[in-house]
Amino acid sequence: MTSPSFFLLCCSAISLTVWIFLTLFRGDFWKTRHFIALKGPAPKLGTLPSVAVIIPARNEAELIPRTLPSILNQDYKGSTTVILVDDQSTDGTSEVCRITATTGKRNQSIKFKLIRSRELPSGWSGKLWAMECGLRTISEMKPDYILFTDADILHPDNSLSRLVAEAETESLQLSSVMVHLKICSLWDRLLLPAFIYFFAKLYPFAWTNDPSKRTAGAAGGCILVRREALEKAGGLFRISGELIDDCAMAKMIKGQTGNLSASKIKLQLCREIHSLRPCQSLESTWSMVRRTAFTQLGYSVLLLAGTLIGMILIYVLPPLLTLGPLFYPVYSSSWHLTTAWFLGLSAWIMMSLTYRPMVRWYHLPSWWCLTLPIAGFMYAMMTLDSALKTWQKNTGEWKGRTYSSKT
Numbered sequence: 131m132t133s134p135s136f137f138l139l140c141c142s143a144i145s146l147t148v149w150i151f152l153t154l155f156r157g158d159f160w161k162t163r164h165f166i167a168l169k170g171p172a173p174k175l176g177t178l179p180s181v182a183v184i185i186p187a188r189n190e191a192e193l194i195p196r197t198l199p200s201i202l203n204q205d206y207k208g209s210t211t212v213i214l215v216d217d218q219s220t221d222g223t224s225e226v227c228r229i230t231a232t233t234g235k236r237n238q239s240i241k242f243k244l245i246r247s248r249e250l251p252s253g254w255s256g257k258l259w260a261m262e263c264g265l266r267t268i269s270e271m272k273p274d275y276i277l278f279t280d281a282d283i284l285h286p287d288n289s290l291s292r293l294v295a296e297a298e299t300e301s302l303q304l305s306s307v308m309v310h311l312k313i314c315s316l317w318d319r320l321l322l323p324a325f326i327y328f329f330a331k332l333y334p335f336a337w338t339n340d341p342s343k344r345t346a347g348a349a350g351g352c353i354l355v356r357r358e359a360l361e362k363a364g365g366l367f368r369i370s371g372e373l374i375d376d377c378a379m380a381k382m383i384k385g386q387t388g389n390l391s392a393s394k395i396k397l398q399l400c401r402e403i404h405s406l407r408p409c410q411s412l413e414s415t416w417s418m419v420r421r422t423a424f425t426q427l428g429y430s431v432l433l434l435a436g437t438l439i440g441m442i443l444i445y446v447l448p449p450l451l452t453l454g455p456l457f458y459p460v461y462s463s464s465w466h467l468t469t470a471w472f473l474g475l476s477a478w479i480m481m482s483l484t485y486r487p488m489v490r491w492y493h494l495p496s497w498w499c500l501t502l503p504i505a506g507f508m509y510a511m512m513t514l515d516s517a518l519k520t521w522q523k524n525t526g527e528w529k530g531r532t533y534s535s536k537t
Contacts, residue, residue: 157334178208179274445506
């Protein structure tokens with residue numbers, strides 16, 4: 131019969147092996163080298179493409195006075211139309227938008243239109259339907275590019291110029307920016323950098339940006355897409371019910387032809403474009419993850435079990451093994467436990483070192499990388515809760531709407 135100490139030894143060996151594999155063979159997901167710096171003028175283009183900016187907004191009256199002017203004051207010289215879609219708001223978002231657009235400082239060459247989304251049809255997620263309403267408004271304009279950006283995102287004046295110039299010079303079909311999240315509360319520090327870290331592990335930026343790889347990720351806060359590419363891929367109707375709409379769009383665009391290099395996409399970090407979303411409570415972050423985690427697993431019980439076991443094994447077990455001798459001095463009397471302690475310590479060191487670049491990206495002290503096991507355990511519990519809510523036919527509430535599972 132296998133002894134508990136030998137079982138721990140095997141688990142610690144597996145954990146370290148996984149971390150070695152992730153560090154060396156998962157597209158350098160832990161590095162923050164894929165970023166766009168918006169400082170300085172944009173490269174000059176011979177012909178300036180036309181752009182339509184679509185901003186879905188639901189109950190954003192508090193943030194609109196700060197974020198909408200950042201779009202209306204872009205220095206982009208090409209034809210630009212901004213469509214703000216009030217997604218059935220109940221807080222006076224439309225009125226605030228009208229006042230902001232008419233009384234605030236703005237680039238007068240940028241056209242602005244405010245519309246209200248129609249009643250949400252069956253089979254559509256709320257945000258995607260608002261985006262679709264915006265697309266239908268500009269159907270006759272036929273802009274070269276469409277920028278989808280959230281109502282809580284603050285853009286520097288040269289944001290659009292730089293994104294369009296990069297898309298043109300690199301022949302990108304879709305370009306997405308992981309905006310800088312607002313970090314102010316303890317829960318922000320614990321969970322948000324870890325969220326980006328986990329996202330990068332699922333969708334390594336290097337693989338997303340590699341035309342030869344099928345990996346496709348995007349961040350919904352800021353997505354610039356060629357209109358023709360979106361239409362050829364089937365439009366938003368093709369992903370109408372997706373809760374993880376940004377990655378679904380990236381996958382659709384990148385995989386629209388058999389030749390991946392013909393549908394090049396790009397995903398990057400960015401400090402200059404950032405979210406003004408208020409400090410997150412544990413409850414709000416929990417709701418955000420619960421809404422989509424089980425969807426990410428394809429509603430598979432086997433994947434859920436594997437994910438939970440894997441997260442406990444690679445995130446929680448190493449620090450428990452490392453700190454074990456503080457509570458159980460018996461470690462020194464068993465070579466199994468002594469070896470398990472060494473392997474667990476090695477795994478925790480590798481885990482922390484891979485997390486450090488993201489910690490530093492958010493200007494947190496380097497020692498904060500030691501908190502990743504806590505975040506990993508909490509995200510595992512959020513994933514489990516996501517499955518439980520889905521089995522109850524309720525994936526949770528988001529901005530006043532309740533989304534049902536597709537199972």
